[in-house]
Amino acid sequence: MRAVDLRPELLPPPVSRQRLDELSREIERIAGLVAEGSDGADEAVRAFNAMTGHAYAALDFAAYDAGRSLGEVAREAARPARPRVPDITRDELVEIVRRLLAADPESDYYVRLLDANVPHPRASDLVFHPSNGLRNASGEDIVDAALRYRPIAL
Incomplete structure (x- = not known):
């Protein structure tokens, strides 16, 4: 079977440098709160999830750099968590x-x-x-x- 060109709604949405920078700063801030054992860490994670539509846990921030770069994590957070396309073939x-x-x-x-x-x-x-x-x-x-x-x- 030959390769199929994917339509735009199936391609990863672009993310602006400004959005990546904003999310990167927030990821680093939350990682610091988690590392310190701060009482505000859980609330910061909840706010981040509300802002991005994801369901991250504090552990995700504590270990975000274990296998991926900060930019990769920020790009993931900027994109839809469950990108549904109802008419996908x-x-x-x-x-x-x-x-x-x-x-x-x-x-x-x-x-x-x-x-x-x-x-x-x-x-x-x-x-x-x-x-x-x-x-x-x-x-x-x-x-x-x-x-x-x-x-x-x-």
């Missing part, structure tokens, strides 16, 4: 998985996009931690598995 989902498999520089965004637009609650695990049946699977196979998922009714 199977071919578009396959292209998103292909980009994940190819380690696209915007993989963090594509993980959230995939997880938000299929019924499987952890579709990105099918890409990065596949079961034996999906090891070395194609993008099509991974998407089909994510779309086939149905929750168990209790």
